Amino acid sequence: MAENTFQKLRDEIESDIVTGRFAPGERLDEMQLAARFGVSRTPIREAILQLNAIGLLEIRPRRGAIVIDPAPQRIFEMFEVMAELEGMAGAKAARRHTDKDRDALLAAHEKCEQAVISEETDRYYYENELFHRAIYAASHSGFLEEQCATMHRRLRPYRRLQLRVHNRMKASFGEHARIVDAILEGNADAARDLLREHVAVQGDRFSDLIANLAK
Amino acid sequence: MAENTFQKLRDEIESDIVTGRFAPGERLDEMQLAARFGVSRTPIREAILQLNAIGLLEIRPRRGAIVIDPAPQRIFEMFEVMAELEGMAGAKAARRHTDKDRDALLAAHEKCEQAVISEETDRYYYENELFHRAIYAASHSGFLEEQCATMHRRLRPYRRLQLRVHNRMKASFGEHARIVDAILEGNADAARDLLREHVAVQGDRFSDLIANLAK
DNA sequence: AAATTATTTCTTGTATACAAGACTATTGAC
């Protein structure tokens, strides 16, 4: 792939942030990171700068980079936008999906089911991500697909919190089933609405999220 | 504001790209830029890396950064997503706008009108941007506002192309008027639909855009 | 003893130096 050092570092550090290894509000020490990865500060800085541009880090001049710690209000807003984009992807997928897309979607759906049956939350969390990706791909809009994937990554830590809630995994899977039906039937409006509801964090789900954030 | 060099450079280079001073496909020479701004290559690189993360530049390892040159298909997709986000902002603005928001929106609308009357396309182009920003602000969703502003910036060069089309300025202003009405009436659905249509590049407008791209 | 100021230390931000891959031009072979 002929990747550069700073690109690898960027992905590495990003996943550390997104999986919570770097806590929100934590400061990233350039020298420490340089030592950890066995490189100089230069590529570390370049990686940090990129993550800043994406909105994962905040750079305070002369005071280092800290992991963004969004207020609950803002997390809610992010889910709102995500819901709209996912709805859009679902509607397009309903209209445009090919046979290949259908097979991929069904396969991803089935893997989610296995995780539900064996009650493996972590595995569901992972397969769920692939399920959503299958929808983005089926939308056949490269830009929309990218936007959705980026948002999905950024919201990953909070999505994980949601699955902690009792029975959320089963409820989520039930919603998936209806979404799959709508898409494969070619019912764009239904697919949009179902996905929007599936993703949005409203009512109880919002307070559940807030409660889990506190921990 | 105690800004850093690389932040100023980032904004400077970004505006050079967005206004077309750097053509799509053009390679950015680090040493040349360093000489132009009177700094070393380091902050230039850092600015370039950030613009890469935003999606304005593509970095080909060991071969430099080039200005992204999206295919018409992709530009279309970007407008589609933008239309959806703007519609969302409009719907929220209809529900949530304060008196202050109303005043700002009306003021921005009036400035657009003056540009139309005096037939100053460039000025309309500028005032139009402020008009849309007023809507984003009235949505009272900080994240949505940012997303919309970012997309707006990225699509700036193509928006400019559209205004070249005969009478587009007048048509655009007419649409603005109806959008303002819908928002101030609190009619969220109408605001969403009108804004979506206003932004989307469909039918003739798409072929007009393609035609102008060729030049 | 508390607070404020000065000094020291540590980290970031920028410049420069060096290494390595990509492009170019020249030379040689067919």
Add this chain to the structure above:
DNA sequence: GTCAATAGTCTTGTATACAAGAAATAATTT
């Protein structure tokens, strides 16, 4: 004359060095 291979140059990618601002600590004053 054209194509290929090799040498040379140029540009990027990484490391190191240096400068400057912020945080921490020590010292002095009230």
